[in-house]
Amino acid sequence: MATVQDCREALEKLAERLAANAAAARKRLDLDRTLACRLSDLGVAFHGRLxxxxxxxxxxxxxxxxxxxxxxxxxxxxxxxxxxxxxxxxLGARRVSISASPFDLLKLRKLL
Incomplete structure (x- = not known):
């Protein structure tokens, strides 16, 4: 099982990747939304803004x-x-679940 620190580092790495490609990502994903990432096995969550x-x-x-x-x-x-x-x-195997409005889900699909 990954630790809370491992998860924090993973999210920071994801944030770095998005920042490095912000111009391209902005074209595909022009959202301004709050985001929560809940880790069911650790009972911990992180939040931020997309x-x-x-x-x-x-x-x-x-x-x-x-x-x-x-x-x-x-x-x-x-x-x-x-x-x-x-x-x-x-997502298909239900190892990940996303809760968002239908509009936001359509926008998020562009990142896949």
């Missing part, structure tokens, strides 16, 4: 009012960020 094609202000703690919520296990989060787990397959 805006301008970037993931900003990542902090530990849940945001119950987040417009987009991703729930997964710590190992699956780390594997997703490393590219070892295909997001679409993980």
């Amino acid at each position: 805006t301008g094609g970037q993931l900003l202000d990542i902090q530990e703690g849940d945001d119950k009012s987040a417009k987009i919520a991703l729930t997964t296990t710590s190992d699956d989060l780390v594997a997703l960020v490393r590219g070892e787990l295909d997001f679409a397959r993980a």
